[in-house]
Amino acid sequence: MIGTATPAPARLSARLWLALLIFACFAALPVIAAVTDDPFLLLIGTRILAYAIAAMALDLILGYGAMVSFGHAAYLGFGAYAVAILNSVGVTDLVLHIAFAVTISAVFAAITGAISLRTRGVYFIMITLAFGQMAYFFFVSLSAFGGDDGTPLPARSTLFGSQALEDDRTLFYVALGLLIALFTLATRIVGSRFGRVLIGTRENPVRMEAIGLAPFRYQLTAFVISGCMTSIAGVILANQAEFVSPAFMNWHRSGELIVMVVLGGVGNLTGAIGGAVVALLLEDWLAVLTEHWRLLFGVFLIVMVLYSPHGITGALDRIARGRR
Amino acid sequence: MSLLSVRNLCKTYGALEVTKDVSFDVAPGELHAIIGPNGAGKTTLIGQLSGQIAPASGAVLLDGRDVTGRSMAERVRLGLARSFQITSILPRFTVLENVAVAVQARSGSSFRFFAPVAAEAALNDDAYEVLAKAGLNHRADVRASALSHGEHRQLELAIALATQPRVLLLDEPLAGIGGQEAGAFVQRLAALKGRFATVLIEHDMDAVFALADRISVLVYGEIIATGTPDEIRNDAKVRAAYLGDEEAA
Ligand SMILES: Nc1ncnc2c1ncn2[C@@H]1O[C@H](COP(=O)(O)OP(=O)(O)OP(=O)(O)O)[C@@H](O)[C@H]1O
Ligand SMILES: [Mg+2]
Numbered sequence: 001m002i003g004t005a006t007p008a009p010a011r012l013s014a015r016l017w018l019a020l021l022i023f024a025c026f027a028a029l030p031v032i033a034a035v036t037d038d039p040f041l042l043l044i045g046t047r048i049l050a051y052a053i054a055a056m057a058l059d060l061i062l063g064y065g066a067m068v069s070f071g072h073a074a075y076l077g078f079g080a081y082a083v084a085i086l087n088s089v090g091v092t093d094l095v096l097h098i099a100f101a102v103t104i105s106a107v108f109a110a111i112t113g114a115i116s117l118r119t120r121g122v123y124f125i126m127i128t129l130a131f132g133q134m135a136y137f138f139f140v141s142l143s144a145f146g147g148d149d150g151t152p153l154p155a156r157s158t159l160f161g162s163q164a165l166e167d168d169r170t171l172f173y174v175a176l177g178l179l180i181a182l183f184t185l186a187t188r189i190v191g192s193r194f195g196r197v198l199i200g201t202r203e204n205p206v207r208m209e210a211i212g213l214a215p216f217r218y219q220l221t222a223f224v225i226s227g228c229m230t231s232i233a234g235v236i237l238a239n240q241a242e243f244v245s246p247a248f249m250n251w252h253r254s255g256e257l258i259v260m261v262v263l264g265g266v267g268n269l270t271g272a273i274g275g276a277v278v279a280l281l282l283e284d285w286l287a288v289l290t291e292h293w294r295l296l297f298g299v300f301l302i303v304m305v306l307y308s309p310h311g312i313t314g315a316l317d318r319i320a321r322g323r324r
Numbered sequence: 325m326s327l328l329s330v331r332n333l334c335k336t337y338g339a340l341e342v343t344k345d346v347s348f349d350v351a352p353g354e355l356h357a358i359i360g361p362n363g364a365g366k367t368t369l370i371g372q373l374s375g376q377i378a379p380a381s382g383a384v385l386l387d388g389r390d391v392t393g394r395s396m397a398e399r400v401r402l403g404l405a406r407s408f409q410i411t412s413i414l415p416r417f418t419v420l421e422n423v424a425v426a427v428q429a430r431s432g433s434s435f436r437f438f439a440p441v442a443a444e445a446a447l448n449d450d451a452y453e454v455l456a457k458a459g460l461n462h463r464a465d466v467r468a469s470a471l472s473h474g475e476h477r478q479l480e481l482a483i484a485l486a487t488q489p490r491v492l493l494l495d496e497p498l499a500g501i502g503g504q505e506a507g508a509f510v511q512r513l514a515a516l517k518g519r520f521a522t523v524l525i526e527h528d529m530d531a532v533f534a535l536a537d538r539i540s541v542l543v544y545g546e547i548i549a550t551g552t553p554d555e556i557r558n559d560a561k562v563r564a565a566y567l568g569d570e571e572a573a
Binding site for chain 1: 374376395396397398400401405406408412413414415416417421425426428429430432433434435436437438439440441442444483484486487
């Protein structure tokens, strides 16, 4: 059900090529934006990059560890509010913002993960949703930061003392750099000793226990890593929107992240990135076509799940196999 | 001194006394077979020895140390490993990976996040060695889900061996294997005998009498006799309760 194969070496490199292709397209985006003189393109691109990071981070636990977290938007919120909170006390550096976001997220993920992992299946989904909503309502009640309405940021994060991120293009490239760095990290993790154990717990937790590896510690560690990565996406989103609000961590967002992962194809990282790109582009295009775009998007999802249960990467695999 | 000591284990499921005051000892290198009819409580007993199921009372001692409160994973690390009656493998892993992850579990930390595990020669070498003992080395790179039933049973054995047990609990390793394949499997088990203490549950009486140093007979959760293969073969109670039907068939 959840998770495709442990990627065999040949398939992994095909996925790697696809990822490189996506990164190359992203790298060319500022050029296109300059030629078409469309400043919004960069902002849309930055937003897509942030969601790509979040979806990939979710795939790390959903696809590789069979942990369907329905509360992952909370970490987007932690990332966004880390920027707002530190800014309010005069700390503006991006690296410190990320460090703070990662720290809060690690603590929250460790506590809520340790509790959630006592359950399985649908119960795990529900309890992560509940923790996500708790985080959401905490920030709704935070009147110092605008409560429900959120609060605008006076300025974007600074980069080693410079205001470079005020330039949309620089922000975009920083986001792209973060995506590539985190993708590299995640790829290393899933191919490591730790990754093998994590995938093993997805495949057969009793078997892992019977060779002496109790799944809990490995699942919890992956859960924490995933939460931390997602919060980095939140830092980017806050800078992109120059605004933070609890809407970042609404449960709808958590659902959208799951949709991106499933749409792209679970358990191969590249798929989640592709899923984020396709879902957000479709959303934008369909929204222009009709106000009932959610309906069209729903139809698209159903068709996708019916015809390609392994998502976009699964469909590409099938095409590749058919050609051979 | 005995390596595995089982003391007065009791377990009930509702009104069913599935384990009734079971005690026995296994010496280092000894192979102790447990036989008994379907539903006698053999798998439940293995479950309690391995830590998957908690007994209502009684104790399990490994090398004199009480492990009754320890989890399954902790017991494995102390050298008490099991195989499953119903094959339990990692279906999307290759045969080699199934064994290599068991090698990894006992050699070094699994909290290593960067180095590619597939390139760890030490893990793969050990895994190949174990696969050879189980007669599966020629299938190392096949996906585990693609194996035949007999090969699945070999892999189940290989994974348990890879943990380097001091005491190995085998729950019907020959389940569903017949004819020539069974003969080869028994030979492999015979070749391994003596390296560790073994508790062998098996319905195949040829295998049991060929391999066992001692045999216990479990009926309705209770050990009704323990002895050498010859003693068990000639035990009137055992013949009446169990072996009789088997030999008549
Ligand atoms: N979790 C459980 N709850 C209730 N009853 C159970 C449970 N597990 C096993 N039993 C019952 O306990 C009895 C012993 O089961 P067990 O699987 O240990 O038998 P076995 O000797 O291994 O049989 P077989 O030779 O068929 O493998 C059976 O009657 C079974 O139905
Ligand atoms: Mg049984």
